[in-house]
Amino acid sequence: DAGVIQSPRHEVTEMGQEVTLRCKPISGHDYLFWYRQTMMRGLELLIYFNNNVPIDDSGMPEDRFSAKMPNASFSTLKIQPSEPRDSAVYFCASSFGGRGQPQHFGDGTRLSIL
């Protein structure tokens, strides 16, 4: 079975550019989560969706960050404009049946903003 698929795996861009990260959750999963991982702050929850509806975006650091889930099989996380401090690994995860159920993670997008 296909797991959570994220693209791109690596992204290097200059500050000020728009960055779009993509995620395809596991088919049938009704929750989708976006995380950011850094050495300093660990794994931070940015936003999560239930049945394609954003439930809590309180972890989104600034208005420069936005996320959408137009359908059950696709989500995007956009940063515009990007800044060097946004450099991190961004993970998407999905789960079925509740907020506290085991999550399945993609392999992340390593983002470097120069």
Add this chain to the structure above:
Amino acid sequence: SQQGEEDPQALSIQEGENATMNCSYKTSINNLQWYRQNSGRGLVHLILIRSNEREKHSGRLRVTLDTSKKSSSLLITASRAADTASYFCATDNRRNTPLVFGKGTRLSVIA
């Protein structure tokens, strides 16, 4: 905000030895989960223990939960070099919020 706090932050052992990692948390939980993260990869779910359970096994993994002390431990027996990874605990608290992950324990198993 972080709920689970793993201890130690880093652990280095020889192949064949047992590795024990601990997790403490602050609020009442429905369940506690352990995940593994290999370098450059996403987190992988290992095991879930419910608040009414005290011990659970899965292969070489043994998880205990003490709700009175708000703590859990993950024991990996007969460790292998392939067990080298970071291990995270995550709590499903009773506030109807998503899982909260700790900062992890980095385990190095030396062949």
